[in-house]
Amino acid sequence: MNQESESTLDNLTYLYRIYRLIVGLLSAGFVWIIWPYISNVVLILVFAFLFTTLLLKSVDGLERRINSRGLSVLIVTVGLLTGIGIFIGSFISKLSQQAIDFSNRIGQDTLTTEFNKLGQKFTALVPGGLAAGSGDFSSTLSSFVQMVVENLAGMAGALGGFLLNTAMILIFTIILLAEYHNFKKLLVSFFSNKYFEIGLTLVHNIEKSVSSYLRGQFLAAASVAVMSFAGLTILNLFGANLTLTVFIGIIAGLANLIPLVGPFVGMVPAILIAFMNNIGSDAAMAHQLFGVIPSPFYVLDIVVMFIIVQQIEGNLITPTLVGKSVGIHPMMVMISLIIGGTLMGPLGMLFAVPATGILKVIAQEMMFVRRNAHLL
Amino acid sequence: MKNALWKNIFQGWNRQESEAILTLKQVPVFKGFTDKEFQELEKLFHRRTYDVGEFIFKNRAPGEGMYIIMNGAVKITVGTRAENEKILAELSSGNFFGELALFDDEPRSANAIATVQSELLGFFTADLMMLNDRNPQLGNKILFNLGSVIGERLRQTNQLLFEEKSE
Numbered sequence: 001m002n003q004e005s006e007s008t009l010d011n012l013t014y015l016y017r018i019y020r021l022i023v024g025l026l027s028a029g030f031v032w033i034i035w036p037y038i039s040n041v042v043l044i045l046v047f048a049f050l051f052t053t054l055l056l057k058s059v060d061g062l063e064r065r066i067n068s069r070g071l072s073v074l075i076v077t078v079g080l081l082t083g084i085g086i087f088i089g090s091f092i093s094k095l096s097q098q099a100i101d102f103s104n105r106i107g108q109d110t111l112t113t114e115f116n117k118l119g120q121k122f123t124a125l126v127p128g129g130l131a132a133g134s135g136d137f138s139s140t141l142s143s144f145v146q147m148v149v150e151n152l153a154g155m156a157g158a159l160g161g162f163l164l165n166t167a168m169i170l171i172f173t174i175i176l177l178a179e180y181h182n183f184k185k186l187l188v189s190f191f192s193n194k195y196f197e198i199g200l201t202l203v204h205n206i207e208k209s210v211s212s213y214l215r216g217q218f219l220a221a222a223s224v225a226v227m228s229f230a231g232l233t234i235l236n237l238f239g240a241n242l243t244l245t246v247f248i249g250i251i252a253g254l255a256n257l258i259p260l261v262g263p264f265v266g267m268v269p270a271i272l273i274a275f276m277n278n279i280g281s282d283a284a285m286a287h288q289l290f291g292v293i294p295s296p297f298y299v300l301d302i303v304v305m306f307i308i309v310q311q312i313e314g315n316l317i318t319p320t321l322v323g324k325s326v327g328i329h330p331m332m333v334m335i336s337l338i339i340g341g342t343l344m345g346p347l348g349m350l351f352a353v354p355a356t357g358i359l360k361v362i363a364q365e366m367m368f369v370r371r372n373a374h375l376l
Numbered sequence: 377m378k379n380a381l382w383k384n385i386f387q388g389w390n391r392q393e394s395e396a397i398l399t400l401k402q403v404p405v406f407k408g409f410t411d412k413e414f415q416e417l418e419k420l421f422h423r424r425t426y427d428v429g430e431f432i433f434k435n436r437a438p439g440e441g442m443y444i445i446m447n448g449a450v451k452i453t454v455g456t457r458a459e460n461e462k463i464l465a466e467l468s469s470g471n472f473f474g475e476l477a478l479f480d481d482e483p484r485s486a487n488a489i490a491t492v493q494s495e496l497l498g499f500f501t502a503d504l505m506m507l508n509d510r511n512p513q514l515g516n517k518i519l520f521n522l523g524s525v526i527g528e529r530l531r532q533t534n535q536l537l538f539e540e541k542s543e
Contacts, residue, residue: 057509064509064510188422189422193424193426193432197433201438201440368438372437372438
């Protein structure tokens with residue numbers, strides 16, 4: 001009799017597992033079908049959540065002083081937007097001042113001559129087969145500009161989409177900041193009585209893991225900004241004649257938050273400034289890296305400097321700082337970055353580490369629940 | 377005549393206090409709190425409903441915080457539900473239990489079981505930490521009052537031990 005009931009129980013458990021597997025597969029299939037329609041909203045929410053986690057401490061701290069949540073959110077958001085506005089505004093104004101000086105200094109003919117000189121230099125460096133197809137450098141540049149103009153409509157559309165998404169992220173961030181603690185309470189209320197305390201700990205630990213990760217990322221970005229600034233200052237000692245070094249450092253640090261693409265974005269303004277400041281200078285045109293490799297306008301020096309900064313950051317700072325803050329081994333950080341990059345590209349790399357941190361917290365809590373199931 | 381300005385100024389004058397606030401006002405841990413502080417506190421508490429015989433927590437389970445009985449009754453026991461169960465206390469509306477979990481990482485030292493359908497308010501370490509971040513004055517007030525309550529209980533336990541030894 002006992003054996004019979006045990007085998008019935010085994011069968012029921014087996015059936016229940018099959019049922020759970022089917023439900024799981026159906027849910028995954030459903031998400032797969034609707035993903036194209038909801039991916040944008042999910043992305044907006046994820047970014048809003050990340051910004052909220054980043055700004056939460058400031059809002060909570062301010063609320064403590066002025067006793068008003070709404071006003072704290074308003075002050076922090078307006079302060080942040082003003083800071084970004086001032087940074088972008090002063091950068092653009094300094095850059096345009098630089099451009100005006102540049103255009104005053106250089107006539108159209110000089111520019112074409114310099115482009116052609118530069119083109120010849122590159123052509124000389126490229127092997128024969130490739131060089132044959134390169135033709136006149138200035139005409140290649142003109143056709144590139146024409147192509148950009150033709151694609152302007154598409155670019156305007158993309159810019160519109162970007163601005164809309166940014167506005168949505170801002171709105172969601174403000175709502176989340178104002179209602180964060182209520183939303184958290186609501187989320188926890190969905191757990192059944194049995195798993196309630198575990199659920200509360202889980203949410204708390206995920207929150208801690210994500211905020212530690214973001215803190216780590218921003219420390220890494222700050223270190224890139226400082227290292228880039230130091231590198232550019234050293235290049236100036238060797239006569240690179242670079243201006244706006246603080247701005248370039250900050251841009252490189254911020255761009256560093258986006259994996260893969262970021263480091264190259266950081267290089268662009270530095271190369272542009274080097275070109276603008278040194279055009280017309282024969283010494284800069286004839287400059288050689290280590291006295292061997294031709295590096296007109298110090299372009300190669302800048303690229304090498306940024307590669308060194310990226311290597312230090314990527315192999316030393318991020319794995320130690322970010323891995324430590326999320327509690328993941330540096331090797332696991334790299335593996336998760338590779339997996340994220342393979343699955344979703346740069347965006348996947350951006351979310352790879354916090355996602356691994358969240359999965360680690362969930363796995364830990366699940367293991368804890370399995371071990372202590374009899375106590376719940 | 378309805379006037380939006382006057383309506384705004386007098387808004388909240390005749391507001392009914394929620395059941396949760398009325399319960400919190402009975403608890404010695406929140407003695408001397410202002411109405412504004414009670415409103416702040418109410419946002420932190422988690423309202424849960426338990427059926428008859430349902431465990432709120434089990435002995436040796438990890439503890440995350442304290443519970444206050446809003447409606448219903450709870451028994452605190454050691455041992456299993458079978459014949460070796462020993463009831464340590466029977467609690468009713470306004471009573472609280474599990475407060476030691478707010479201070480240490482030790483597992484629960486007893487079972488808490490609802491004896492009738494009960495509505496409880498839960499207050500947890502994570503919420504207390506967050507309150508200390510957002511409003512340290514209020515957080516300190518709670519910690520100070522909790523210390524007083526635990527001190528009072530320790531004094532009573534010492535008295536009982538002393539009486540036991542004297543006999």
